[in-house]
Amino acid sequence: MAEIRSANPDLATYLENADVSLWSRVYCQGDMYNIKTSNIAESINSALKRARGFSVQFLLEFIREKLGKWFWKRREDALSLPTQHSRGIEYLLAVQLEIADTMTVQPIDGWRFFVKGGKMDCVVDLEHGKCDCGVYAVEKIPCSHAIAAGTSISLHISTLVCPVYSKDYLFVRILREIYPCVGQQVEERT
Template identity: 55%
Template sequence: MYMVKGAAYAHTVPEYDRYMDLIRAANPALATYLETADPKLWSRVHFEGDRYNIKTSNIAESINSAVKKAKGLPIPRLLEFIREKLGRWFSKRREDALSLTTRHSRGVEYILAIRSYYAGSMIVDRIDAWRFHVKGGRRDSAAEANVDMSYYVCATHSTPSLFSTYAHPIYPKEGTDSHVKPVRCLPPGESVPSGRPKKSRWQTWLEMSRKKNTKPRKTHKKYSCSKCKEPGHTRPNCVAED
C-alpha cells in the first residue's frame, strides 16, 4: 500500500516511475491494473488539473461540528443560527485583514520568511536572465537573482484579496417571524422512534481507540473440537477415534 500511495502522491515523473517499478517487481498484476485504470485519474503527477492537496471531507466535518448545537431546532431557526455564526466569522476575519500591515496574510509571510532563510544559504550561478544553477553553501541567493521572492506569490494570497473575500456582510432576513403566513402544522407521516434523538453518528472502534490513545486490537476466537475437546480443529476435521 505504501508503494501505491507513493506513486499517487509523487510530484515528479521519475519518482512516479520509481514507485511503479517497485510495484511491478512486487506484484505485476497490481501494476498492470493501476496502469489500466488511467494514472490521470489517481496520480498527482499525471493529473491535468489542480488538486491543491485537498482530498478529504474535513471542511464538511468542521461545518457539521459547528452547527451541532442547532441540529434539533426547527429549520428556520437552524438557518438563522448558521447565518449568525457565519456573520461572526466574516466580521472577525474582515477586521483581521484590515489590521494587516504586510503585503500578504500572516501565514504566507511566515512561509516566505522561512524559505528566505534557507534560500540565503545557497550558492547561485547565473545561467541567463531567468535561469540559475542553485547549489549548497552560504550566500544570499535572493540578492544574486535581484528578484523579490514575493513576486512569485499568487495574488489570491495578498492582503487586499484576503479582505475582499470577507468584505461582503451577511445581513439578517428582513422582517420578523410574524410575517410568515400561518399554516396548520400536521404531524409527520412516519412514527418517531422512542428515546432521545441521536445528534451524532456512531463512532467506529478505530475512532474510539484513537480518542483513548490506545492501540486497537482485534481478538480472534479460539475454536475447539466439540468431540474431543481439543483446540486447533473442529468436529469435521477431528481424527479422534470413536
C-alpha cells in the same frame, strides 16, 4: 510508494488503484493554493452542532449568523495585516528565506538559474514560476530555490508569490456583508 507499502500495504494498493489526481497535489489538474479541503463536511457539521434538533428556519438563521461572524472576523484580520501577505504566508516565506540563504546561485539567462543546495540542486525559472523541486509550481509560493534565485538578482520575495495570497485578494474574497432577515421571528425548539 515503497515507504507507504511497508507501513500499510492495503493503503498502498488502494492509492495505486485510485485516481492519482484525487490524492496527490502534484497530479491535481487545478490549483490548490495551499488550502486543505479534506474533511470539510465534518468541519461544517461540527460548527453547526449546536443548531441540531431545531427548526429549519432556526438552522438557517444560525448558519447566517455563524457565516456573518466568520466573515467579520476575517475582514478585521485582513485589514489589520501589517504585511503584503497573510501571517501564514509570511511565516512560510521567512522559513524558505533562511534555507535560501545557504544556497548558491548560478545564472543561466535573465529568468533561469541553477541553484545548488538544500535537498537537491534545481533549475529555477522565475518567469514561469517553476522549479525542478516542483514546490513552486504546485504551491504558487516560492520555494527556497526560487527565493535564492530571486534575491540573487535583487527581486523582492513578495513579487514571486502568486497574487491570490495577497492581502488585497484576501480582503476582496470576504468583502460582502451577510444581513439578517429583519422583522421575521425565528422560533426556537422548547
